[in-house]
Amino acid sequence: MFPSFLPKPSFTSNDRRPKYDIFGMATQVTGNLLQEYDFIIGALGAGSAGSVLAARLSEDAGNTVLLVEAGGDDAKDRMVSTPIMYGALQRTPTRDWAFVSEPQKHSMFACKEHRLFYPRGKILGGSSSINAMLYVRGSRHDFDSWEERGCTGWSYRDVLPYFLKSEKFVDINNGDTYVEKAYHNTDGPQPVTRRTITSLTRLMSSAAEELGYKTIDYNGKDMIENGLRASSSRCFLRPAMSRPNLHIAINTSVRKETLEESKCIYIMCALPKDADMKNVLLDGDRAVGVEAVKDGRTMEVRARKEVVLCAGAIMTPHILLCSGIGPRWHLEEANIPVMADLPVGENLQDHLNVLLSSPSTCSDFFTRSQLFYPTNILKYLWSGKGWWGISPVTDLGFFRLGTDTRPGQPDIQFHIFDYYQAQVKHFRGRQAFTICVTLLHPRSSGTVRLDVTDPHGHPRIDPNYLHKQEDVDLYIKGIREAQRFLDTKAMQAVGAESRNPERAFPPSMREHAYDTDGYWESFIRHFTQTVYHPTSTCKMGAVDDSTAVVDPMLRVKGYTNLRVADASIMPEVISGNTNAASVMIGEKAADMIRGVDTVKRYRKPELSKL
Numbered sequence: 048m049f050p051s052f053l054p055k056p057s058f059t060s061n062d063r064r065p066k067y068d069i070f071g072m073a074t075q076v077t078g079n080l081l082q083e084y085d086f087i088i089g090a091l092g093a094g095s096a097g098s099v100l101a102a103r104l105s106e107d108a109g110n111t112v113l114l115v116e117a118g119g120d121d122a123k124d125r126m127v128s129t130p131i132m133y134g135a136l137q138r139t140p141t142r143d144w145a146f147v148s149e150p151q152k153h154s155m156f157a158c159k160e161h162r163l164f165y166p167r168g169k170i171l172g173g174s175s176s177i178n179a180m181l182y183v184r185g186s187r188h189d190f191d192s193w194e195e196r197g198c199t200g201w202s203y204r205d206v207l208p209y210f211l212k213s214e215k216f217v218d219i220n221n222g223d224t225y226v227e228k229a230y231h232n233t234d235g236p237q238p239v240t241r242r243t244i245t246s247l248t249r250l251m252s253s254a255a256e257e258l259g260y261k262t263i264d265y266n267g268k269d270m271i272e273n274g275l276r277a278s279s280s281r282c283f284l285r286p287a288m289s290r291p292n293l294h295i296a297i298n299t300s301v302r303k304e305t306l307e308e309s310k311c312i313y314i315m316c317a318l319p320k321d322a323d324m325k326n327v328l329l330d331g332d333r334a335v336g337v338e339a340v341k342d343g344r345t346m347e348v349r350a351r352k353e354v355v356l357c358a359g360a361i362m363t364p365h366i367l368l369c370s371g372i373g374p375r376w377h378l379e380e381a382n383i384p385v386m387a388d389l390p391v392g393e394n395l396q397d398h399l400n401v402l403l404s405s406p407s408t409c410s411d412f413f414t415r416s417q418l419f420y421p422t423n424i425l426k427y428l429w430s431g432k433g434w435w436g437i438s439p440v441t442d443l444g445f446f447r448l449g450t451d452t453r454p455g456q457p458d459i460q461f462h463i464f465d466y467y468q469a470q471v472k473h474f475r476g477r478q479a480f481t482i483c484v485t486l487l488h489p490r491s492s493g494t495v496r497l498d499v500t501d502p503h504g505h506p507r508i509d510p511n512y513l514h515k516q517e518d519v520d521l522y523i524k525g526i527r528e529a530q531r532f533l534d535t536k537a538m539q540a541v542g543a544e545s546r547n548p549e550r551a552f553p554p555s556m557r558e559h560a561y562d563t564d565g566y567w568e569s570f571i572r573h574f575t576q577t578v579y580h581p582t583s584t585c586k587m588g589a590v591d592d593s594t595a596v597v598d599p600m601l602r603v604k605g606y607t608n609l610r611v612a613d614a615s616i617m618p619e620v621i622s623g624n625t626n627a628a629s630v631m632i633g634e635k636a637a638d639m640i641r642g643v644d645t646v647k648r649y650r651k652p653e654l655s656k657l
């Protein structure tokens with residue numbers, strides 16, 4: 048339960064609740080939806096990218112835009128707006144799709160049936176409304192390598208202006224010497240704050256210095272403003288909601304069972320002649336619109352210009368597959384007429400975490416009981432500050448420990464949690480903290496497929512983690528690096544433990560002596576978990592790239608006005624958390640679709656060179 052004393056999320060005077068709340072005001076909405084829009088976004092998805100795209104396209108008063116979102120409104124959701132509640136948002140049906148992966152062959156051995164719980168935001172703001180709010184753009188090398196692989200117009204030089212356009216760096220003049228001001232903007236819609244300094248971050252910085260690392264500006268940190276989550280919905284969409292040319296349909300999905308369960312309006316984009324349901328209404332090489340169905344009544348909504356899918360790396364491929372765009376063999380086994388044979392749903396990439404926890408004698412690390420100290424609650428109510436107003440991840444570190452990436456392009460990331468310790472039973476009652484070692488450029492990749500027995504049900508997600516041994520080998524290097532941190536004088540002074548055989552996890556791993564590489568491999572294959580960064584299932588590439596689904600203009604190959612704009616188009620997962628890049632994709636897609644260049648003033652060629 049959410050404590051009722053917390054402040055309601057507050058919004059600026061421009062903010063509005065959606066006018067087209069289909070769930071709550073169905074009759075009115077049926078009347079209000081137009082027959083025809085210029086753009087239908089998303090036939091689905093008001094997530095990190097979709098919210099941005101809808102807001103930007105509707106800046107042109109001449110464009111009418113329909114944004115369709117399966118989830119509900121986030122406006123009054125205090126769980127969503129209060130940063131520390133991040134972990135409690137998962138598995139809540141009003142916010143999370145709560146997918147479960149296919150059984151994993153090479154990992155997740157400690158999970159029931161070797162399946163992994165796989166959360167995805169289902170609410171205005173999408174995953175940006177349930178994520179950990181870390182703002183990480185990725186490495187410049189990520190984008191340069193996208194361009195080298197045929198994604199013309201997506202080099203670091205091209206994308207940096209779009210990152211800048213979105214950003215509002217909140218406290219740029221606070222005196223932190225590591226902040227590189229030239230790489231930041233202060234007047235965009237997306238608040239980005241500097242890192243929160245806690246006892247643990249101070250200690251980790253000292254440990255890093257001891258090992259010869261520097262504190263650098265990897266670009267800014269949390270997406271939190273005044274102690275409230277700054278999701279795409281809050282920053283981009285809500286200020287645009289008062290525009291008469293932007294219609295937002297919430298609780299509206301292409302999914303059959305959602306219609307049956309909620310009796311809500313239903314945008315399903317296409318009933319083919321044979322009445323077999325599809326998601327995108329296709330006519331030759333064009334996407335022509337969607338159909339809304341309510342209480343058995345069908346209403347057609349036409350797209351004069353474009354249909355843009357922004358349903359994220361899991362649901363966008365699912366919608367395309369349901370529409371007959373995907374690998375021929377797979378569509379045929381699911382009895383879906385093939386409209387285009389494209390590698391939709393292939394190449395699923397994701398980041399994995401392995402958690403290394405340590406006790407500590409430091410008395411002011413975060414604990415669950417501290418959260419409810421009256422002073423901590425009052426501090427948050429009064430100022431939006433303190434434990435309640437920060438992300439549970441208090442520090443990040445980036446390393447290049449292997450040789451596969453370019454010099455300067457990290458392959459391992461640390462997420463430092465004050466918070467996770469409460470979940471580690473060995474330390475119950477003691478101060479503790481966790482270093483999550485994250486593999487940034489996995490060689491293993493997986494798939495998103497239809498459930499052939501029920502194509503319109505939940506997709507089958509198989510990340511195929513740790514299929515490649517190289518991934519495990521690099522992971523072990525990451526764990527050894529984390530142990531080096533715990534062994535520093537700074538960390539030893541507060542009782543950190545890098546090794547403790549008593550903490551060895553039973554039972555199947557006992558076949559390896561504690562702290563050998565074999566032990567850690569077994570540990571990794573048992574206990575890793577997703578960092579929630581699926582990408583690349585509708586990969587962007589050159590027109591002649593047979594592994595690509597969309598071209599560099601984000602058009603589904605073979606279609607003139609059907610685009611994808613979300614994390615699914617990334618040719619490869621980036622060297623960091625994926626939200627900022629998803630927002631950037633929404634920004635850049637908006638310019639491409641509108642045929643304008645809104646970022647002239649953010650172009651700084653001198654910053655694009657190494």
Ligand SMILES: Cc1cc2nc3c(=O)[nH]c(=O)nc-3n(C[C@H](O)[C@H](O)[C@H](O)COP(=O)(O)OP(=O)(O)OC[C@H]3O[C@@H](n4cnc5c(N)ncnc54)[C@H](O)[C@@H]3O)c2cc1C
Nearest residue numbers: 092094095096117173174178179180181359613614624626
């Ligand atoms: C728990 C969690 C923690 C994370 N932490 C971080 C972090 O700290 N920092 C970071 O950078 N990244 C983080 N991420 C990842 C980041 O949030 C995502 O990469 C990013 O939000 C992806 O944006 P998107 O636009 O591609 O998709 P999403 O934001 O997921 O949006 C997709 C939207 O489409 C809607 N939709 C899907 N299917 C349909 C349908 N059929 N009909 C209608 N609507 C539909 C969904 O409901 C959703 O609103 C986290 C993600 C999760 C889940």
